[in-house]
Amino acid sequence: MRMVVWVTGFSGFLGIANNTYAELMALFLFLKLAKNIGCNQICCYLDPKTIIDIVTKPVNKYHCYASVSVCVQKLLRMDWEVQLCYSLKEGNASTYFLAKLGAATDDKFKI
Numbered sequence: 001m002r003m004v005v006w007v008t009g010f011s012g013f014l015g016i017a018n019n020t021y022a023e024l025m026a027l028f029l030f031l032k033l034a035k036n037i038g039c040n041q042i043c044c045y046l047d048p049k050t051i052i053d054i055v056t057k058p059v060n061k062y063h064c065y066a067s068v069s070v071c072v073q074k075l076l077r078m079d080w081e082v083q084l085c086y087s088l089k090e091g092n093a094s095t096y097f098l099a100k101l102g103a104a105t106d107d108k109f110k111i
Contacts, residue, residue, distance in 0.1 A: 013106055023051045024068045031075040031082070040080045045087035052084045 010033060014022055027044065034042050046052055054065060055072045063069065076082055 019048070020050060020054075021065065021068070023048055024054065024065055024072065027051060027055065028068055028072050028075070031072065035075065035078065035080070042080065042082045043085055044082065045085050047087060049086050052086060056084065 010029065012029070014025060017025075023046065027046065030044060031042075054063075054069050055076065059066050059069045059073065076084075
């Protein structure tokens with residue numbers, strides 16, 4: 001049985017962006033933060049399955065999210081265990097709270 005522990009959260013303002021870009025950037029920043037605080041086993045729950053597909057399949061260098069996707073893939077290949085799991089948005093209320101908080105502030109990144 002796996003134990004799920006909330007370690008930390010973050011929010012921030014990206015400017016004008018669509019949901020896919022915002023979700024990709026959130027995943028990228030989450031992985032960077034988790035690595036920096038020393039986490040070595042991560043289970044990341046994502047609402048849009050599209051994001052999981054974008055970062056787990058080969059990247060087309062002409063795709064509009066190629067640069068972010070490559071950065072996420074590099075983090076995923078590091079020496080740690082990361083699982084990307086699909087979760088319905090109803091089961092991920094903290095994510096939506098932090099997303100709304102980020103959209104309502106001028107802070108670029110706040111832990």
